[in-house]
Amino acid sequence: MIFLSTVLILCCTWYFLKFLAHFSRKIHDEVRKLSVYTHFLSKWLQSAPATFTYTAIFCAFTLVQRTAPQHLINILTNHSSTSIARVSDKPISTFFDSAFWVADNGAGLLIYVVLFWTVIAWAERKYGSPRMIVITLSGHILASLTTIFLELWAINSGRAPSSLAMATDVGVSYILVAGCAAAILIMRKRMFYIGLIILGLFILLPLFVEHSIWDMGHLFAAFFGFISARLLLKLSPVRTVSSPYELHLKCRSELSNK
Template sequence: MAASTYQSPWVRTIDLAQQWRRIRAWGRQPQRLRRLLAAYRTLLAAAPASIAYAFTLFVTWWTLRGTSDAFDRRLILSASTNLRNLQHDPIQVLVASAFWTEGGFPWSEILILLTFMALAERWLGSLRWILVVASGHICATLIVAVGIAHKVDKHLIPLRVTVAADVGPSYGISAMLAALAFRLRGPARWIWAAGLLLFYGAALWQGRTFTDYGHFFAVLIGFLIGGAAVVVSRRVLPLLRRSAPDRIGGRAGVDDGLVPLEEPDGGLDQARGDRPEHRHH
């Protein structure tokens, strides 16, 4: 297909008012529950990374559930992105910390992964989704670590903070929620972005823990990634296509992850038997 028939997903936006009208029209059709379940299965089929992440969180929670409290504590501390672990084995803890959670069953994380994160993966594709989530998790963790190191060096916080437990997927999820603002069009984008800033800003104002700072920075990172991706998609990629059409345009559907201009209407019409377009990433 010609390069002009493809468009980066970062510039493929939706109008919420139009989507709401489609949902209402869809809801007036018969067999709503059956079609809703079929549409949700279609959504999950396009979000393997979100499902795998949710399943991994369940497995790690189940692992902790079958061990003693002392062993749980040692395991969580070994995977935590505190200063001590980051100094000794930064790569391992940056990866491992994203797949463990403290406390009870991670209902909220799994629910978000199987809804908002799945929608984001269907929009961006698995590779872009992983890059955004990983960037939010890693960058926010490192920013917090630098802040803690500075405060410890200035004797503003106790030394025990350097060995505190800090695990979970929330930094990556927060960054992806911020990036989702660029999926929306018009005032909805600004309302979504403002809502995230108010939510995480209020949590930071009330708690002021290093985790609260991490969440807020992760949201800013998500906005930065999304904004940069939109600029690249709107200005840089068109220039590259015009300057090297054979290299980029002729292989757009294989290597660069670009997707067609047209997309299914939110997955709802997929329940009638139409299969979503298969994308390679």
């Protein structure tokens, strides 16, 4: 909630300063200096439309989670959960709905947003929006299905109670993990290993500490994200795009020529 409020305040402040710049030369000069960064941000947003549109949607859902009564949120998340019962009843709508809810009432929203705005946005620029959508949806759907099969096995073998079929499992995390796996795949050697270690720690530490079935889902999401990205790269290589620094220099050049 604090993060979303901060973003809103910054946006309003910026446009208010642009309005005041019409009446003050000093403010006009400051706005012109800052315009390099806002222009860069605008270009960055436009270069990864799927990522930023999706981020805006799940942030809006999180705002609902943080402000609505808890019993209403429980109903909504249960309805959108990729539980055995829900997927068996309405698989398509369930997979769609569950993709927009951040687990645990939006816990860790800032981390999600930072990773989507940087790692996933960079990956979308390299893969292109269509391929990135396929990769992340593959991670979300296939990891959810694999987790469901694991739940069914646990129930049928007596290792878990039958109530597990109604357990709530929603979240943006599968999409995030699948996208990160795809991003790591195309990183240069040094960054590849660093990214692999970070992703591995993110997935394996909770798995060994909490021993949760849903933590296995993150492992599945990374696997399917990696495989789908690998297959798509066989069809065509990644696109050549400017680095963030090069994009920043381009924005500075464009503004200086105005």
